[in-house]
Amino acid sequence: MTNWLPDLTKGTGPLYLRLADQIETDIGEGTLPPGEKLPPQRNLAFDIGVTIGTVTRAYAVARERGLVSGEVGRGTYVLDRHLEGARTPSMAQQMPERLSVIPEATPAAIKLRMDTTSAPEIGQSAIIRNLLNQITQKHPDKIGDYTRNWPQDWREAGRKWLTSGDWKPDAQSIVPTTGVHAAIMAVIAAVTAPGDKIAFEQLTYASISRSANLMGRRSVVFANDGEGADAEDFERLCAQQHPKLVFLMPALQNPTLSVIPIERLKAIVEVARKYNVWLIEDAIYATLLEGRYTTLASLAPERTFHVGGLSKAVAAGVRGGWAACPAHMAPRVQTAHKMVTGGLPFILAELAAEMVNTGQAESIRGDVRREIAEREAVARRVFHGLDFNSHRNIPYLWMKLPEPWLSGTFKQVAANEGVLIDDEDEYKPARAEKVFHRIRIGFSMPSKRDQVAGGFATLRRLLDHGNAGYDSYG
Template sequence: MTDTKWHPELTQSAGPKYLSLVRALRDGVRRGDLAPGMRLPTVRDLAWRLGVTPGTVARAYQIATQEGLLEAAVGRGTFVSTQSRRLGPTEPLYRQSMTDPDDDDGVVDLRSPQLPDVGQTAALSRAMTEAAQEIGQSWLEYPGLRRDRYCREAAVEWFSGCSLGPVVTPDDIVLTLGGQNGLNVAMQCCLRGDRPVVLCEELAYPGFRHAARLNRAEVVPVALDAEGMVPEALDAACRRFGGQMVCITPDAQNPTTARMGMERRRAIAEVARRHDLQIVEDDCYTAPVSGLDSLRAMAPERAWHVTSLSKTISAGMRFGIVVAPEGMGEAGRLTAQHSYFGLPRPVTDIATRLFTSGEAMRLRHAAQDEMGRRLQILLRSFGNLDLGWQPGLSFVWLRLPTGWRASTFTRMAEAEGVLLRSADEYVLQDGHAPNAVRIALSGGVSEERFQRALDRLRQLLDSPPADLPV
């Protein structure tokens, strides 16, 4: 009989709704709310109850079935499995062996890179103290369209050694509340009509699609290969769907770690010109300077180069930088002014001090060096596996060995106290997720804890579940 009373709460969960529903199914099984053999609501019924699309529920049911939590019987419905390998209602979510005395839950979070403290807290403290000593009338006024010029002038230093085309000036720069806000500003400047089209990599940073939805845009996936977005696939997508903007991560593709070569970059820029596409170039995961020309260098009339301090200095600062296309800096700043009146004066004062003192660049390199050491630890543990990685990049892409599915692996890693991101979180709706996971490097825990987390993952990888559904 269908359980008409089960109604999971998804409004408080972060991330895609289908993954929130998968977590609710796991929790329901673990607590005993969903008993073995219980018949679940139909896809359409549960979608109506939760206020989501039927595709969201169907995708969650599919993942939970792959994990062995559910069973689908043709013509009868979907049931809680009576045979699956899963956590019992009394089994703790995280094993005690992962717990340190100074940590509350023993969890090692490898979903997003956690910055090591290589001097940021001390540098921020100094900058804040100096800024506080110079508080004046300007702090009582709105930031204004041009009052952040002093910070834009200082921020130019961040791009030393980068090839962004013609000399970057303060007039080209838009200051934003982090990289995600930078994506929104670029889209707000460029997208027109009731249903504009944004093209992006078929496996992509979820923030691309979130920003597109906020701007009423339809997102169209474009195929990837070992170098990232395929120019011929982009051209074909433009011919079929049109498009006003393409979102690309050429230097450190998230999540696959791919890097475009020069010929590929030139081809992408040519397709963008042919179809009059604006380009958003995401450079938030800053790896060591590659020496390759950026897309903005190749198409300065149409490329929006987006970066931030979040991955190398401080995510809490919410400081982002957009290098707008030639002649579009004022339009970008006007959009920012209309949206959020510019960055808060304390943030621009602190950031300016970090830039002008040289602290920002020093901290950037120190953080990358520390992440490089963490990467070497990971490679020693996983070096014989199918990994995508780059020196200095703070995450790796693990293509799972035979016997594993990404959804099952992330669930069982979670039971061991290690949090990962499955490929499902990067695929666009109705897209195909490869059998892979992204592992971020954590600089926020000791090397010993980081190594123990990797050891747990390695033990799982070497012992795939015998009862994995086929």
Template structure:
């Protein structure tokens, strides 16, 4: 045991009973005050038990409680580490607005990333790794992408798969291929802000299609395809962003048939498709010749890799998209693409996904307990909360900010101004589950109050 990882032991209240709570509270205080930093290794359990003069089960229980609160992460053979990055911005706000996966339960992402980077650098010639690479990725990288996509769309030819530097770059390139300025894309009334930004930049219009609890209504979609002559239909079929709705298998088949009959291609943005343990078949498995499938690793593993995969309808379409990508983003980062490929090939990506899925399920259960009116699938990293009529969205955000919460409302996702008020609550923005619980309880208490200055007669 080194002095650097044991100074916090002076905080342990030895008079506390049970003693494991004294260890837990000391650890929590040391992390909160910055004495222990993210990624710092804690003493081995046996060494800590000997230092404190307690039995091993006491320390084991304290570490388990700290892990349950999201304070620490442990991996067999490596030890226990302080959990990474707290989800607070520069103003000290708990971020419930940014959609990213939570830290994987039982795994240290930073350690896995360091190991992967070291292995990639040991295996590859740095001069080759840091040179220019083909737009769309190498054959090995495309094959890894096809393997990652298989649970949702089955086996797909590697020639149809492209490795791209993030979903936003792929969306911008796709829109340039499919639509001209002044033309339109059909979307749900609340949709991904990145699509709104890309279409606004390119001068492409967005036409909302009426929805129900599963997404686009097939009859309304058919009517709009005939009337508006859209250049594409954009869908997020699993854990829709922001409403968290999932389109069922039967509805997917109906929507796919409508689009195929109308000759309108589908952009299937299935960012969350791998989160369910039993994923539903993607549109690219239903009508592959009419679907551009986009799947990013940002929502299932980590956004920092900036790696996504696109499955084109055919080989020729893949080549056209590769040219469009090369004109704008040149290529995906070779190092990030190599790490993603290694993780997928070695099975690490599936372990990470399982850890994210497990932590997400625990956070969803917590959220449903605190905010029972919120809607979200058990494995979704976000949920949707309709706002009470007496709480205008802007007033909620202002009041929440005063309580240390960062929120995002329906207007950030709305295609038209006449959408019901609501909040998308992201569950992965804060690393610590206990911090998330505090934030959700604070929000619940806020919504239970009357808005300041509201006139009641």
């Protein structure tokens, strides 16, 4: 059909949704009967004065609603919804679990979470369920009460999980916590006071900065680059601002994926000693590394709080975390953790310890690594030719946006297309003039690999088309 022209003056909202609604209305009223061919996208865009991207998105919504079907080379046709099986199966239904091709883009009606990086589901839910049943039977008198004593095996689990290469923390230095974020906030509460300054890299896990600000601490920022925290700029900051503590992710930093070289680590330690700065070493992603890495705690055990947990490698909902503290600081951090969080739930602490001490956490970590590697390989295929950082063990990409995209604008466009991602502002601990034009794309939350690839395909299409295919008026 070539003479159908929709009326976009009706309705509210974005133009592509108005167009999709008009298609549905005209089908319902018989203006577009079953089997009718819709105008080619480029022709319709010209006739009604919108971008081709608007028409493409409208047709995609119409397909998702089961109104039309599209065939490459033939066009888009109105379906007879009264016929059994008339709706074309979705790509997710047709795709095998192991991908060899890129599926069609994610429909705009679906919000695909690619803004989080918790451990992917690889069957650990069944293990957790069985362990919880065992714990409730074994400790019926403890699961409903406050946690009054911390068994030694909780500390032993932390010692095992945090060990890296030749560095092994003392079990008595371990404080079990309700996740890594809680561990970090307990350390901040234990060693700083309201008004104290905490140093952060210019790009980092900024939720810590925001949480610290709520507690009355002040954030100060220094530079980082492709190799991680800049030791020289850190010294400049220490000399000028005198921070009490610095938060670092030396191995597989979030979001840049950098790993600080050993010589730079040593330089950072020297600066921290010179200016008497405490170090927090967040190893939440480093635990996914298969090889060894040098820890700050091994270089400066007297001032480093090394924290890690299960959320990225085993299961986020377990809330298993531990802090390895400098000598004599564990009781202080333990008390601060109770004051900040309200206490450690027995059932979660016992579950985390049981998973580590029985070896099940290690087994799950291996499966999680393999699943992440499969998904990262898909990302490298889909985004081939673009500028991004990735690692086969880490469930996110740090993507450089091509011209003329801006980070915040692209995040909004992706959300309009049904894919949730993070822009660079999410990782800035303070206001800054420097702009990186980057986004972070997580890929562990979707349950199926074909969903991940569909999200990648949507983002690739947007990146390739540029913002000429985007409008926000209407």
